[in-house]
Amino acid sequence: MTSMANDIGTPDAKILGGLYPGKAYSPYAQRSFPSNLYWGETHLHTGLSLDAGLFGNVLGHADAYRLARGEEIKSSSGLPVKLSRPLDWIVITDHSDMMGIATDIQNAAPNVMANPKGKEWAEGFQAGGQKAGEAAFDLITHFAQNKVPEELMEQYSPGSSIYNNVWEDITKTADQFNDPGTFTALIGFEWTSVPKGFNLHRNVVLRDGGEKARQVIPLTTLPPLGTTDPLDLYKWLEDYETKTGGRALALAHNGNLSNGWMFPIDKTYAGGRVNRNYVQLRAKWEPLYEVTQIKGDGETHPFLSPSDEFADYETLDKGNLDLTELKKDDMLQREYAREALKNGLVLEKELGTNPYKFGMVGATDSHTGLSTAEEENYFGKSTSVEPSKERINHPFIESKLGSIQGYELAASGYQAVWAYENTREAIFDAMMRKETYATTGPRMMIRFFGGWEYTEDDLRSRAPAFVGYEKGVPMGGDLRAATSDAPTFMVYALRDPIGANLDRIQIVKGWMDSKGKTHEKVYDVVWSGDRQPDSNGKLPSVGNTVDEEAANWLNTIGASELATVWTDPDFDAEQNAFYYARVIEIPTPRWVLYDRVRFGTDIPKEATLVHQERGYTSPIWYSAN
Structure with a gap:
């Protein structure tokens, strides 16, 4: 040695x-060669995300950037928080669907109060405690079932003045905090495809500044404008590059909650085939995979790797994202990174392209606006479980079929890139080269x-x-x-x-x-x-x-x-x-x-x-x- x-x-x-x-x-x-190592993450949510805001996150992008670059701020629950060391870069990826409605509910905005259901949600949030939780779950249920009042849907969908202004503010704030050579603020969002509760989420990362980003509007999942098919996301990415002359990539996360849909071998979830078109597009647009984060580690599973003594690490394998369907062993081979890398070799032989030739990244997926991945500085998945004596007993998910307890979540992770300099262009290019790695913190x-x-x-x-x-x-x-x-x-x-x-x-x-x-x-x-x-x-x-x-x-x-x-x-x-x-x-x-x-x-x-x-x-x- x-x-x-x-x-x-x-x-x-x-x-x-x-x-x-x-x-x-x-x-x-x-x-x-690239000789600088830069630390960051590609997956963080602020109060602009529907779920994060409804569960009490009142922090915005400026707050998240300030913490990431090393400043001390107050969390949404009022606790002082600071990272042990600044990050070098970050991508804030708020959910693209109905972006901004949560903050308007928090602030009892006039347009929200003018709608009976919107008023009910806002009053529940203002009441706090159990009523706030009930209001949050009610809105999320309405969203999941596509039953949000049509008036509110229109106001918080791409093309509306409210939605477009939120996206403009996101891109302008990123430009404001982007400081080439010192701190990089990459622009992005999360496309939150979750058909049947099966996690197919992708984070989108842009290489470019706000001038190009504002030429487009993020892709959403709800009809009539949205889609849950990854092939449509690839089309959006292609259109972005064609229209703006910019660059973009996507990366998936939490295959462990996809119930076998994240890394298909023969059929895609939408009923299509894993054919030459699919493997070529996925290989082109998804160069990375988020292998570790709060909702579990996704490298491998003891069922898939029985001779690997370190395989059972932060394993979260009970079912799909909302625990409406429990896990079966035959789903696992299409959920974990190592098995996907192996199946990619098979698909390459059959179809000429390896769709799972990805690099490894880590992120938090924190919904607190706080990029805290260290064990001794863990602020939880959402504002409702920021540090307190009681948070250990707060379940992450509960359903008729079971639960995922709060103590099962991981304080993970971060991403390192080997890059020439700390700029948007250099860090994005390192990701495209896959000269990057994940850690659990x-x-x-x-x-x-x-x-x-x-x-x-x-x-x-x-x-x-x-x-x-x-x-x-x-x-x-x-x-x-x-x-x-x-x-x-x-x-x-x-x-x-x-x-x-x-x-x-x-x-x-x-x-x-x-x-x-x-x-x-x-x-x-x-x-x-x-x-x-x-x-x-x-x-x-x-x-x-x-x-x-x-x-x-x-x-x-x-x-x-x-x-x-x-x-x-x-x-x-x-x-x-x-x-x-x-x-x-x-x-x-x-x-x-x-x-x-x-x-x-x-x-x-x-x-x-x-x-x-x-x-x-x-x-x-x-x-x-």
Whole structure:
């Protein structure tokens, strides 16, 4: 095992004299690869979102930007809140349907009060407590069943003066807070397709500023103007680029709540076929997938990956989004990222394009306007469950079939991008390159390269990224033509400076054999300490230093940095494959343990108190053709 650090310092003589002839003495003078790591997220809601506003979120985009860039603000419940460190960029993605009605209900706007149902909702909100909750659920039910009074629907649909003004304000506020080189405010929205309660949500991210964004209006889901079919979203994205000359992308999230509809293999939810048109459009417009967030971790599932000891992490698998249909095992293969990556190999062989060739991102999906993903700074899914002694018993979803309890939600996650500079253009382009990775919250630094000629000597430098790009491709890339019998991968990670040490780095491989059957394997490639795998290849646990009485841990186990060069021992040149790195931290307290210590909260025995946070890189793909 080899240790490393981040990309600082001077390359050794081998790099200067052999691999980089003609380069300047200064290793930074003629560097052409992205060397800056920027942290942010692509999924945050303010009070402009229908559900967030109805549950008490009174924060707007300006508030969310101020917190993200490092300022202290007050939450909707009146609590002071600040991030441990500023974010570098963010995309605020309010739901596009009926955007703005919630704030008008909060403010008892004249047009809302003029409608009997609108007046009922506004008066319920003003009354607070149980009546406010009843009003919120009543409006959401009316929305879900498309029974919102026609007058109000017209006023809060694209094309109306109210809706258009809300979109204009969103884009202008983003431009106001966008500060190239310092803080990036990307413009976006969430297209909230949820037919039958099956989660098909996509977040839309624009590369451009308000001038182009204001030439269009977000796509919605409710008729007559809206649609729940992802093919229609792809058409909207195409039209946006054609009309404005700009760039856009979409990314899906929470396949774990889609009941098998997120990653179709043969039929789409709308009754269509997974054909050449579908796979080509999805590959073009969805380069990323949100693999971890508040509503569960979506990397894999223990049913799909029974030999993966770390598969059962923040698993939320009870049913669809509103628990009107319970989960069945046969749905799972079309819900989780790793299985989708494997099925993408099969679809590529059948149809010529891999629709699930996506990079990994993390986000919060917070509906509080607060981008808080750290366990000790977790402000919950919505304003109604911001920090308090009682929030642990507040269910996220309840139905006749069951419930998702509040303690089951995760304090997750963030997204890191390797980019040339902190601008809209550079960060968007990094996402399109898939040179990005997800974490469940910690800001660990991760590099992952694939090639054919890496050796342990390539890590004898404090700047291994130089040779990483020179000899191979970064995360999100395709392996170049073979120059040896098996690919080699260079991976290294540095712990979050104020976080936990690292337990291990794993490389996850998926591949398709000659019969079209897919397989997976998880390799422990480098780890802390002097542990050795047993006769079955299992690496012993790193240990546990968590002090549950204090909600604390000690970095007396694990490593601050890990690195290695690994060669695939099971490589078959005739089999298409993908590889991604998973970086695991040592055990640390989960947010519910902090609540117990700070509030004296009585934690249900079913709640998880200690976990091992992690990062997921975008994959690197190998094609036999």
